[in-house]
Amino acid sequence: MSAVSARPEGVPDLDVDKIRADFPILSRQVNGKPLVYLDSGNTSQKPRAVIDAMSSFAEQHNANIARAVHTLGTESTTAYEGARAKVASFIGAPSVDEVVFAKNSTEAINLVAYSMLAASLERGGDPRFKLGPGDEVVISEMEHHSNIVPWQLLCERTGATLKWFGITDAGRLDESNLEELVTERTKIVSYVHMSNILGTVNPVARISQRAREVGALVMLDCSQSVPHLPVNVADLGVDFIAFTGHKMCGPTGIGVLWGKGELLSVMPPFLGGGSMIGTVTMEKSTFAAPPARFEAGTPPIIEAVGLGAAVDYLSNLDMRAVQWHEKELTAYALPKLETVPGLRIIGPRVPVGRGGCISFHMEGIHPHDVGQVLDSEGVQARVGHHCAKPVCARFGIPAATRVSFYVYTTQDEIDALVAGLEKTRKVFG
CATH class of the missing domain: 3.90.1150.10 (Aspartate Aminotransferase, domain 1)
Known part of the structure; x- marks a missing residue:
């Protein structure tokens, strides 16, 4: 051994x-x-606990959430929001409202990238999310495509430049040029916590510290880490993490974006539609506070119930x-x-x-x-x-x-x- x-x-x-x-x-x-x-x-x-939780919900509690005052609607809403609370506790989120349900890690990462695109196009958008020529996005060579393609698209559409950390021969993240890669021009650093192909667990503290020094945001793809090791967002010291339910004993069709509440509150919405609005007129709409702002339409309710059961199962282990x-x-x-x-x-x-x-x-x-x-x-x-x-x-x-x-x-x-x-x-x- x-x-x-x-x-x-x-x-x-x-x-x-x-x-x-x-x-x-x-x-x-x-x-x-x-x-x-x-x-x-x-x-x-x-x-079996996850399979049974989803089956029981479908048999006994199935209804849409946040749309009715009848018994089934209330039970469904309670189950959905209960799953959010379980996820928040599992990752040490300071607030349950910092947990946004998405369909998977890919959508969670795209949510941040498209919010940055929207902020870049809006007048008065938060400057931390605005990109243009001369700005930079930093990723790594060991990323899953879901943490490469969204940033390529964002850079192509805003005129920003994409840069990346290399990989050493031993399969580790090459941080030797950290200060040259992450500079005052960097808007966000997005990289994988645990590589899905190399198995490498990447260090976080040094990159996060450098990002804070230059005012850049940091996002971690935690698809392979949250299911396999203790993850506490307060300890990580990053701004966003993304992970998915189907890699952690849960169902497909449900994932999570965690973001600092202060950042989520100023991010433009990713999708428009029902449940994410404050008011709607024919001329203009206003938007709900997070997390509802980022959960347009009927969400994956039964999948959230399954994810909550998976969190219970792993927590008990x-x-x-x-x-x-x-x-x-x-x-x-x-x-x-x-x-x-x-x-x-x-x-x-x-x-x-x-x-x-x-x-x-x-x-x-x-x-x-x-x-x-x-x-x-x-x-x-x-x-x-x-x-x-x-x-x-x-x-x-x-x-x-x-x-x-x-x-x-x-x-x-x-x-x-x-x-x-x-x-x-x-x-x-």
């Missing part, structure tokens, strides 16, 4: 056998073999325990993978400053072929560029195979992965 520090005092072990019993899908077979699900970084499986379980799995997996001939790990090769997501390339074998052989053994791994094509280009590969762990992953499943990779090597010589 790779070197990993001792588990801190007070951090409990996860009862993985008990946890696995909570996930109905884990009892099925694939191609006649026991299911080995190693694609939780793509989407996690759902525990203790996110410190989740983090350490994955750290120990990663420490077990890295040296095991290194024994496979021709396998090259893309990203940090030690279980320090990284999460339980490991990507690799097998010399002479296309990742799609790797994935097919693994699937024949019941092992579910993701193959492709992982919506991170610049990372693949940085490491000179067309695509990669990725395995990602979660609360229900076992060492036996890692052994099954390695056996599948050894079979792949034999099949393709």
Whole structure:
């Protein structure tokens, strides 16, 4: 096992056998073999508690929110806002009104980018959100496409310039030119907290401090961190974070933007329509206070209920325990993978400053072929560029195979992965 520090005092072990019993899908077979699900970084499986919470809501409480005084409408509104309160507590948000529901991380990031575009076009928009020629946006080379494309579009439409941090050969964020990248011209720095392809957990304090020095905003893509380790927005010291429900035992179709209340209050709306207004006349509309301002139309109500149940489930496990379980799995997996001939790990090769997501390339074998052989053994791994094509280009590969762990992953499943990779090597010589 790779070197990993001792588990801190007070951090409990996860009862993985008990946890696995909570996930109905884990009892099925694939191609006649026991299911080995190693694609939780793509989407996690759902525990019975989440499935039951959504089913119960649909059966007993289904109605639209904030539109009726009847019993079902009140129950639905209470459930929806209750989920918001659970999320706020889970991430340490100072106020429940700082939690905005979106459909996923991508929409949450776009919400901020399009609000900045709107502010740039408006007269009297808050100067912190206004961009034009000479202004700059800073991202990183290790971003998911959802944290690249919105900023490219924003820069193209405003005349601002896009800049980025590079990646070291070890798969870490290259901060060596931080002061040259983040300057008085920088309006926002948006980067990933934990890489979805490299597994790298990026440091926050130094970049946030530099951004504060120059008056820039900071946004973190926490899609891979909030589900896997304790995240407290007050400790992060950033202005916005985005994450999604389906990677944290919840359903698809629900995500979260957290933003500082003072910033949300001056941001223009992203979408216009019902529920986000103050008043409407034929000449002009005024807008509701956040978070309603950013939740136009009927929201994903049942999905919010499911996310609330997922937050309850993870909270009961203790996110410190989740983090350490994955750290120990990663420490077990890295040296095991290194024994496979021709396998090259893309990203940090030690279980320090990284999460339980490991990507690799097998010399002479296309990742799609790797994935097919693994699937024949019941092992579910993701193959492709992982919506991170610049990372693949940085490491000179067309695509990669990725395995990602979660609360229900076992060492036996890692052994099954390695056996599948050894079979792949034999099949393709």
